[in-house]
Each structure stands twice: as structure tokens, then as C-alpha cells.
Amino acid sequence: MFDRNIPGGLSRVAWLLGLVIAIFHLWVAFVPVVSEFARNAIHFGGFVVLAALTRPANLGHAYERNGWILDLIFAGAVAWAASHVILGEDAIYDRGVRLIAVDWTAIGVLILAAIEFSRRVAGWVVPCLIIVCLTYLSFWGKYVPGVFSFGGLSLETLAFRSVYGDDALFGTISRISSTYVFVFIIFGAFLVRSGAGEFVIDLARAVAGRLQGGPGIVAVLASGLTGTISGSAVANTASTGVITIPMMKRAGFPARFAGAVEASASTGGQLMPPIMGAGAFVMAAYTQIPYETIALAAAVPALLYFASVIYFVRIQARKLDLKPMENEEQLTLGQAFKRGGASFVIPICLLIGLLVSGFTPTYAAVIGIVAIIASSHLTQRPMGVFDVLDALVLGSKNMVMTAILLCSVGLIVNVIATAGIGNTFSLMIADWAGGNVVIAIGLIAIASLVLGMGLPVTAAYIVLATLSAPALASMIADQAVVPALLMGVNESILPVVQMGLPGFSADSSAAEVAAMWAQAGPDIKPMIRDMLVAPEAATAALLASHMIIFWLSQDSNVTPPVCLAAFTAAAIAKSHPMKTGFTSWKLSKGLYIVPLLFAYSPILSGDWAAVFWVGSTALVGIYLVAGALEGWLEYALPVWGRALALVAGVALMWPGVLAPMAGAAGAIVLTIQQMRASSTVQGKTDHL
Numbered sequence: 110m111f112d113r114n115i116p117g118g119l120s121r122v123a124w125l126l127g128l129v130i131a132i133f134h135l136w137v138a139f140v141p142v143v144s145e146f147a148r149n150a151i152h153f154g155g156f157v158v159l160a161a162l163t164r165p166a167n168l169g170h171a172y173e174r175n176g177w178i179l180d181l182i183f184a185g186a187v188a189w190a191a192s193h194v195i196l197g198e199d200a201i202y203d204r205g206v207r208l209i210a211v212d213w214t215a216i217g218v219l220i221l222a223a224i225e226f227s228r229r230v231a232g233w234v235v236p237c238l239i240i241v242c243l244t245y246l247s248f249w250g251k252y253v254p255g256v257f258s259f260g261g262l263s264l265e266t267l268a269f270r271s272v273y274g275d276d277a278l279f280g281t282i283s284r285i286s287s288t289y290v291f292v293f294i295i296f297g298a299f300l301v302r303s304g305a306g307e308f309v310i311d312l313a314r315a316v317a318g319r320l321q322g323g324p325g326i327v328a329v330l331a332s333g334l335t336g337t338i339s340g341s342a343v344a345n346t347a348s349t350g351v352i353t354i355p356m357m358k359r360a361g362f363p364a365r366f367a368g369a370v371e372a373s374a375s376t377g378g379q380l381m382p383p384i385m386g387a388g389a390f391v392m393a394a395y396t397q398i399p400y401e402t403i404a405l406a407a408a409v410p411a412l413l414y415f416a417s418v419i420y421f422v423r424i425q426a427r428k429l430d431l432k433p434m435e436n437e438e439q440l441t442l443g444q445a446f447k448r449g450g451a452s453f454v455i456p457i458c459l460l461i462g463l464l465v466s467g468f469t470p471t472y473a474a475v476i477g478i479v480a481i482i483a484s485s486h487l488t489q490r491p492m493g494v495f496d497v498l499d500a501l502v503l504g505s506k507n508m509v510m511t512a513i514l515l516c517s518v519g520l521i522v523n524v525i526a527t528a529g530i531g532n533t534f535s536l537m538i539a540d541w542a543g544g545n546v547v548i549a550i551g552l553i554a555i556a557s558l559v560l561g562m563g564l565p566v567t568a569a570y571i572v573l574a575t576l577s578a579p580a581l582a583s584m585i586a587d588q589a590v591v592p593a594l595l596m597g598v599n600e601s602i603l604p605v606v607q608m609g610l611p612g613f614s615a616d617s618s619a620a621e622v623a624a625m626w627a628q629a630g631p632d633i634k635p636m637i638r639d640m641l642v643a644p645e646a647a648t649a650a651l652l653a654s655h656m657i658i659f660w661l662s663q664d665s666n667v668t669p670p671v672c673l674a675a676f677t678a679a680a681i682a683k684s685h686p687m688k689t690g691f692t693s694w695k696l697s698k699g700l701y702i703v704p705l706l707f708a709y710s711p712i713l714s715g716d717w718a719a720v721f722w723v724g725s726t727a728l729v730g731i732y733l734v735a736g737a738l739e740g741w742l743e744y745a746l747p748v749w750g751r752a753l754a755l756v757a758g759v760a761l762m763w764p765g766v767l768a769p770m771a772g773a774a775g776a777i778v779l780t781i782q783q784m785r786a787s788s789t790v791q792g793k794t795d796h797l
Contacts, residue, residue: 123162127505128498130155134291135478138471147195149279149516152287154191156512157222158184159505164229183222190218194272194279201269208265216268223278223517230510234564235517238572242524243267250528256537259528276523278516281394282571286515289390289400292474294511295504296460297384299481302500304490305453309334310352311445322426323433324360325370326419328353332374333381333415334453342566342666342674344507345375350681358682361431368682369667369692372675373418376666376697379566380411383460383470387511387567388659390470395574396651401464406652406713409724410660410703416728417699420735428741451487456480511567518568525575535580536631544627546584546708553577554661554701561665570662574655582654585708586642587626587634589650593641594622602640609633649714656713657704664700667693695738702731702762709764726769729776730761742779744786754779 133155137148161184165177193215201212208216220243227235247267250259262270271277300306313330317323331349350371357367379385382404389407393400446454456477463473485492492500525531542549553573560569597615598606607613610625610633617625629637642650666674669690679689706712706727711719736742737755746754757775760768 123159124502126155126159126162127502130159130505131291131295131501134287135295135475138288138292138475145284146198146273146279149283149287150191150195152291152512153219153223153279153283153516154187156505156509157187157226160226160229160509160513161187163506163509164226166225166229183225186218187222190215190222194219198273201273206269208268213268216272219278220268220271220520223513223520226513227517230513231565231568234562235514235521235568239517239520242521243271246524246527256533257528257530262527270523270527271520274523274527276519276526278519278523280519280523282391282519282522283516285387285390285394286512289393289470289474290387290511290515291504291508292471293384293387293390294508295501296456296474296477296481298504298507299478299492299497299500300453300456302496302503303452303481303485303492304448304488305481306335306348308445308448308450308453310349311448312442312450315442315445319433321433322360322362322422322431324353324356325362325367325422325426328357328367328370329374329377329415329418329422332371332378333411335375335378341507342372342376342379342663343677345378346371346674346677347681349375350678354678354681361429362425364682364684365679365689365692366425368678368684368689369675369696370418370422371681372667372672372678372689372693373696374415375674375678376663376693376700377411377414377418379663379666380407380414380660382407382411383464385659387515388570391567391571391574392652392655392659395578396648396655398648398652400470401467403652403656404464407656409712409720410656410706413703413706413724413727413731414699417702417731417735418696420732421696421739424735424739424741427743428739448489452481452485452490455484455487510565514565514568515571518571521572522575525572531575531579534576535578535583538577538580539584539631542580542584544584544587546581546588547705549577549581549584550657550661550704550708553581553658554664557658557661558664558668561662561668562671566662566665569665570659573662574658578651578654578658581657582647582651583634583638585653586638586647586650588709589642589646590634590638591619591623591626594626595619598641605640606637609637645714649711652713653707657707660700660704660707664694664697667697667700669694698734698738699731702734703727706762710762726761726772730758730769730772733758733761733772733776733779736779743783746779746782750779750782 133151137143143151161180162177166180193211197212197215201208220239224236224239227239245253245259246262247264248261250257251261253259272279274280276282310327310331312334313327314323317326317330320326328349331353332345335345335349350368354367354371357370358364362370379388382389385404385407389400389403392398392403396403459480460473460477463476464470468476482492482497538549538552541552556577557569557573560573564572594606594610594613594617609629610622613622613625626634638647666672667690669675669687672690672693675690675693676686678693679686682689706723710723712723712727715723732742733754736746737751737758740746740751742754753775757772757779760772760775763769763772
């Protein structure tokens with residue numbers, strides 16, 4: 110279960126500790142026997158001890174031979190420190206928030222553990238950021254010129270806030286990790302242990318195996334369904350890729366294309382509700398929008414992303430004239446469900462039903478775990494006692510990196526909040542973008558790619574959302590201000606508007622109002638925006654900004670030079686890693702197209718009719734854009750056809766009604782061209 114060269118007794122201790130950690134978190138999810146702060150501290154301390162037992166420091170062979178002894182000492186110190194900050198909290202307040210030597214020691218051990226174990230699980234970027242941020246608050250911030258200058262905090266204040274602050278090591282993000290995220294990770298581990306992983310591949314083969322390019326479509330569908338289990342692009346690639354990539358290669362897809370398909374589809378697994386790679390839970394905490402609302406809003410965009418990857422697979426299959434899967438590889442739906450469908454379908458449907466009914470995500474996930482155990486007895490792999498225990502340990506093992514990173518990132522977020530860097534950075538983005546949402550999204554995309562080179566996507570999303578979400582949300586909300594001004598301003602607020610926008614009157618033209626708004630100062634815009642933009646629209650803008658940042662934070666999985674999902678797929682496909690990375694970047698264009706819909710359409714917050722309209726037009730539009738990039742739909746496109754496909758595809762995704770209608774007209778022209786191409790190909794075949 111755990112991989113490390115340590116004595117067998119310690120391996121069994123790690124297994125037992127993983128079991129205890131999982132049971133404790135499920136217990137406190139229903140019975141709040143400890144405070145939130147205590148739960149978060151136990152959560153971090155427990156996973157650090159587990160990491161000390163299972164993740165070596167990689168400091169050379171001399172260390173590795175007996176390094177586990179030092180790790181045991183370190184683990185004991187962390188366990189003591191976590192216990193002390195829990196038990197000593199009241200005493201610190203009784204002393205007027207004064208720290209004594211034992212407090213300094215405990216806090217120092219915990220910060221050192223965050224630095225060292227975030228290094229072990231994710232490399233040097235997070236620990237370096239922690240060190241830079243903490244020293245910025247305490248020492249060198251006062252030497253920074255300009256808007257980022259910070260006078261500094263005393264070491265005592267910094268130490269206290271780093272552990273006991275709302276956004277600190279055991280603050281908001283740690284709370285998300287110790288509740289929603291871990292319970293859903295355990296839920297996914299139970300699905301895996303019950304055989305649901307094999308079922309999703311069987312189901313995908315049954316649905317798509319008989320289609321042209323079926324193995325590639327199977328990979329996309331299987332990775333999408335697996336995303337409801339794992340929520341990790343690299344884990345998704347490794348688990349499904351060993352089956353789907355060889356299947357695609359046997360069907361005739363080039364090795365690098367097969368690897369790219371798996372990497373791109375697995376990246377989509379982090380966009381697929383209910384888990385979304387922990388992003389939905391973090392987003393709910395940041396925006397105060399209910400988790401179930403976020404998960405429901407994310408469903409249609411996620412389907413659009415998977416459709417975009419399927420389009421590239423289909424086009425490639427048509428270009429290469431590939432055949433469907435061999436009969437021996439095909440399954441019927443009945444066979445797929447008989448082999449393991451109950452242990453996947455029943456718990457997932459129950460989970461969704463509970464969430465829609467208003468139950469908390471934690472409650473729904475725990476009930477879902479019970480449903481997995483019960484429904485597994487309707488399949489060929491009923492879960493026994495050992496299977497249940499093993500699933501609990503597997504959940505803890507899968508949570509080690511996420512728990513340590515999410516808690517440790519709290520130290521970075523605490524500095525950003527304390528120093529006000531987030532507000533300053535947001536104002537800079539708004540200034541650089543000049544109020545243009547597309548430019549702002551482009552800037553955030555570049556920043557997310559840079560951060561993603563060293564941070565896991567969830568951590569990159571947290572940092573980037575803290576820095577840039579307020580600015581992006583304001584710019585999206587601003588799109589409603591000018592129309593509201595043109596519709597007429599209530600007499601009670603007209604003086605305030607005219608004070609902020611000199612020259613404004615009921616007779617002002619749209620161009621004049623837009624120019625006034627563009628020139629308004631940053632102190633004026635929030636005041637007018639709050640008066641004119643409805644609360645529902647402001648909430649929609651906030652959700653859109655966070656969803657844009659969350660989607661863009663996924664691009665590091667498939668974008669060179671650092672694209673871990675693509676590199677993992679390349680290793681399985683035995684293809685060139687960088688070429689596989691560039692191919693996966695091309696196949697993942699939905700990561701950049703769909704976020705524009707978040708900013709300019711009601712796909713996230715509209716009623717069902719609006720979501721259906723935007724989703725339907727975007728479905729066709731993305732297909733045409735993919736065809737324009739590849740020069741092929743069902744058949745080859747001439748030069749004019751590629752240009753028309755690009756223009757029509759963009760028009761179909763343009764806001765409003767007229768542009769999509771024009772795009773639909775272009776799609777009809779392309780349909781006629783493809784029908785004629787089909788007739789030409791058929792005529793040549795008949796002649797032969």
C-alpha cells in the first residue's frame with residue numbers, strides 16, 4: 110500500500126495510521142467532538158506523520174539507509190507541536206497573545222514541517238514561496254519600493270497569525286481539506302476498490318467502441334467518468350492510460366496522439382463534478398456560493414470540454430480512415446453493467462440526488478460511501494471487511510499530497526491577505542487590461558501557466574484566485590453597468606452617478622457613457638457598480654471569475670514545457686514527451702475557449718433555456734473551430750472552408766442571437782460542402 114524502504118513493522122504502522130486518520134475524519138464529519146481549529150491541526154499533523162513514514166527526504170543514499178529514524182523523530186515533534194497549539198490556544202489568549210518558549214518551539218516545528226513536507230510531495234516551489242512570503246512580512250517588505258512596500262510585522266505577531274489566523278496554516282483552506290476534500294477522496298477510493306474503475310472503461314467501450322475512432326472516444330469517456338472518482342489529472346492518466354493508450358495505438362492512432370488524447374481527457378477529469386480536483390470546495394469557500402450550485406453550473410462546461418477532445422479524436426480518425434474496435438474488445442451495455450455497474454451508478458446517482466436535495470457535501474459523500482459498500486454486493490466484486498479497511502487506507506494515501514499542500518498554501522494566502530497584496534495585484538491587472546476582459550483573461554492565463562510549472566493545479570488556483578479574482582469579477586460585472594446607465598438611472602442615485610461620471614445625463618449616447626465609465630477612477634467604479642448591478646449579477650460575475658481562473662489553472666497539465674499529465678501519458682505511449690505535450694496542448698483548446706463563455710454568456714448562471722442555447726451553439730462552434738485547426742471535418746476542407754469554419758465557429762459562440770444565427774448559416778454552407786465531398790469520395794470508390 111505504501112512505498113518506502115522501511116522496516117516491515119513501520120509499514121504496518123503507516124497502514125494503521127492511514128486507517129485511523131480516515132476513520133477520525135469520517136467520525137468528526139458527523140460528530141463534532143473537537144473544535145474546527147483542533148480538527149485542522151490534527152488533519153495536518155496526521156498527514157505529516159504519515160508522509161514522514163512513507164515519503165523519504167531524498168537526501169542521498171547515506172540518509173536513506175537510516176533516514177527513517179530521523180523521520181520518526183521529526184514526526185514525533187510534529188505530533189507534539191500540533192497537540193500543543195491545540196491545548197495551548199487558551200493560554201496564549203490568557204497571556205494577551207504573548208508567546209513563551211514552548212509556543213515558539215511548537216509553531217517553529219509546524220512551519221518547518223510545512224516547508225519540508227511540501228517539498229517532499231511537490232518540489233521546491235511551494236516551500237520557496239512560503240519562505241519568501243514569511244520573510245517579506247517580517248523583514249524585507251519595507252525595502253520594496255512602490256505599492257508593494259510593507260512596513261513589517263513583529264516575529265511574534267507573524268508566528269501567531271501563521272498558525273491561528275483565519276487564512277493561516279490551520280485556517281480556511283485547511284478546513285476545506287479536512288472536511289469536503291478528504292471525505293470525497295475517501296469516496297473515490299471506495300469507488301476504485303469496489304471495481305468502479307474497471308466499470309467506467311467497460312461502459313465507455315460499450316458506448317463508443319463501435320464508432321469510428323472508438324478507442325479514442327473510449328479514452329475520453331473513461332477519463333471523464335474516472336474524473337468523478339479521482340479528480341487528479343496525473344492519477345487519471347496513469348490509471349486509465351495503461352488500458353486506453355495501447356487500445357488507441359492498436360486501432361491505428363499515432364503514439365503521441367494517443368498519449369495526448371489521454372492527457373487532455375484526464376485533465377478534463379478535474380473539471381468534472383462532483384470532485385473537480387478539490388476546486389469546487391475551495392471555490393465554494395472563497396465565493397460563499399453553495400457547493401451544489403457550483404457543481405451544477407460546472408456540468409455543461411465540462412461536457413463541452415470533453416466534446417472538444419472527442420472532436421479532435423473523430424477528425425483524426427476520419428483523416429486516417431481508422432476502423433472501429435475489434436469485436437473481441439467490444440462490450441454491450443448489459444455486459445458492462447452486469448460486471449460492475451451497480452457499485453458506480455447507484456452511489457453516484459444517490460450522491461447527486463442528496464446534493465440537489467440540499468444535503469451538505471460531507472453528509473452526501475459519507476452516505477455515498479455506505480451506498481458503495483451495499484451496492485458492491487450486487488456486482489461480481491462484493492466488498493468485505495478487509496476491502497472496506499483497505500479503501501479507507503487508500504483514501505488516506507491518496508490524500509497525503511493534497512492535505513499537506515492545501516494546509517501549507519494557507520501560509521502563503523495568509524501573507525497575501527495580511528499585506529493586502531491581493532487588492533494591489535487586482536488593481537494592477539485591471540490597469541494593465543484597461544477594463545478589457547479578454548486581455549485580463551490572457552494575463553491570468555500566462556500567470557497560471559507560470560505558476561503551474563511549479564505548483565499543483567489546485568494550489569495554483571488558490572494563489573491566483575487570491576490575487577486576481579476580485580479584479581476579474583469587477584470587470585465582468587462592469588459589462589452590466591453601461592446598459593444599466595443607458596436604461597435610466599433612478600432619481601435618488603442620479604446625483605451620485607453624476608458626481609462620479611461628470612457630464613452624464615439621460616441624453617448621453619452609448620459611446621459617451623462607455624467613455625465616461627472607462628475614464629472613471631478606481632474609487633468611483635465600485636460605488637456606482639454596487640448601486641446599479643443586481644446582487645444576482647454580481648454573484649454570477651464572481652462565480653465566472655473563479656471558474657475562469659480554475660479552468661486556466663489546468664493548462665499546466667497539458668502545456669509545455671512542464672506538462673505532467675502529458676509526460677505521464679508519453680511514458681505509457683512510448684512517445685516523445687515534448688511532442689506529446691504540444692499535441693495535448695492542441696487537443697485541449699477547450700481550456701481557453703470555454704472560459705470566454707463564462708465571461709460573456711449566461712452558461713454558468715442563466716436559466717435552463719439560456720444554458721441550453723449557449724451550450725448547443727457552443728457545441729457546434731467548437732466543432733467548427735477544431736475543423737478549422739485541422740483542415741478537416743468529416744472530409745477535407747478547402748482553404749475557404751477552413752476560414753469559414755473558423756469565422757462561423759467563433760460566431761456561434763459570440764454573445765447575443767444575431768452572431769450565432771450568422772454562424773449557423775456558415776455551418777449550413779459547410780454541411781453542403783461536406784456532403785459534396787462525400788459524394789465525390791463515394792464516386793471515386795464506386796469507380797474503383
